[in-house]
Amino acid sequence: MMGMKETVVNIKRYGMLISLALAANAHAQSSVEIYGIIDTGVMYVSNVGGHSNWLADPGTAAPNLFGFRGTEDLGGGLKAIFKLEGMFNMNNGASINGLFGHETYVGLRDDKWGTLTAGNQIDFMFYSLVVDHWGPAFPFVSSVSLRQGSFSGLNIPGPPGNNSFDFDRALGVPIGNSVKYVSPTIAGLSVGAQYSFGGQPGAFGQDSGKSFGINYHIGTVALNGAYTFVKYPEINNGNDGIRNMGLAASWVVGPVELATMYTNTQNTANGARVAVYEGDVTWTVSPFLHANIAYQYMKGNDVLKNQKANQETVSLTYSLSKRTSLYSNLVFQQASGGPAWILMAPGQASGGRQTVANFGLLHVF
Template sequence: MRRMQKLAVLGALMLSGAAHAQSSVELYGIIDTGVMYVSNVGGHSNWLADPGTAAPNLFGLRGTEDLGGGLKAVFKLEGMFSLNNGASVNGLFGHETYVGLRDDRWGTLTAGNQIDFMFYSLVVDRWGPAFPFVSSLSLRQGSFAGLNIPNGPPGNGSFDFDRTLGAPIPNSVKYLSPTIAGLQVGAQYSFGGQAGSFGQNSGQSFGVNYHIGTVALNGAYTYVKYPELNHGNDGIRNMGAGASWVVGPAELAALYTNTENTENGARVAVYEADVTWTFSPFVHANLAYQFMKGNETLKNQKAHQETLSVMYSLSKRTSIYSGIALQQASGGPAWISLVPGPASGGSQVTGNIGLLHVF
């Protein structure tokens, strides 16, 4: 764990140990499991334990301390784990860790291992009330291994290529403004730590959120340089814009993202539209369509995907869900997110049923 992550964890633990009447510390998490069927993985159908398609399995600690005058100290320690074998993902608190200050008038400043604005602006803020009901089967995948994105699953160079799952940037300082007249902006910078080269292995991210009535407009930009790409002088550049509109029981949403490897020039554009329908306070459904297109470096590979998910809430904390996704690809094999491998051809179908508990 790098120095800034250590400082974030140490600061958070000090805050939690000093909790008093004007402070709060919360333990929270998500447990998600089920069964998944896949029509074609390397030419064979398969049944497997669901890897958590409604939400990632995670746990964490978060808290605040009131410092007076509207100023608060804040912290988060959050990690992901596999429910099937209990192993942590990227370390005990490898998902997001930070410590910082929040002021009602001036905004929030934090430091640590922090998720960027491709997730917080284009996913969490854009979807808003619909966010809990969208299946992770809609995350980006497909036959775009030529993107060569580092730090992903072994042998999979395009998993979550536009960072809509929520990928942390280490050693980063992040600022988020208060919301003024519906407008909120944010900026994040990651220090590469390379002597003699300020920008090497660095990262940056920016986000903007604007709400007017039931309409949300969002934009984000993230550029992270990796040691594996031109010795830390190149990286993966993401940008995107999206919108959502709540109309009665429906939420309509659209999103465009563009992902580029600046070392080899590989680039993928994604166009997505979806609708979330509230049938009752207990039943929600989401229908999504996405079109993914690679550039000439990726041999103009294309993929269409349709995803339908339904969630039934048994209580405020526990839900059952089911989902189905179909992807049709050309120029390479189909590969739906969270499925363990690509199809032997241009079509892949997966379906699942699961149980989700939030605490």
């Protein structure tokens, strides 16, 4: 009987050792990363309702965010992946749009077949026309230089009192309840598609969304396209929404990147539409200093009373290390047919001119 007990104990011991070895092996093939962006600074706005204003922590370079992302190697080139990402207010630490309201998903990535994910996911107006389009220049393009104006007739659901905030989704806006596929890159070409389920019984398309992206790289040239159409419950009971499309190109020539972009945003219920034409240059002055100069021409259609806006932005970024940078932006906007309003400014101007100047510190971890 003692021999039998010893055998059982040994079997259990060996089984435990095997389990520990398998767990250690699985751990070695998996990874979880904590990451984030902390951005703080001071902003001066020349005209907000007729008065100048100073702001702390406007988040002009990039949103303040933190998250977790991870992979697990399943073998044969297949990996399980996940991402949990949220934004927060630097002034009071409060979460924005919930703890992980910026982007969350889980899915599978295969070296040969591409990536399939499901969750609350940012669409291709951001990933194709911003991230892939700017490529190496992306970290040096400030959020304050993106699209904004007093095109309130677009009636985009979002921040209270601002119906044209980030109207072409270049800042990165998630689409809930969505399934997304991104192909592998083959001969410089990759494509993607995303669909959001509206969840309305008997009305499959109501409150739904869809997005498509295409990216093509040949040498140092990048060509990009994107389309996104999101239906909102606030617009014709979810049967209409905001349609965005855009084309972009960039070319890296030595220390300089030349880029151009066109976007078109339309409310399918009332016909309001804004077109944006943009050109910018990013110059690597030294390994530590980068400069970005951008120009935008924004034009509304007759539903928006042909409102127009011209915007010029100069951004400087000085890297103190791989993770920490100092930045400064100077932005001018001149509008006609409506008041000026620069993205990240707390309100629209009393007239057709608004200026923003800021200085800040950015840390990435």
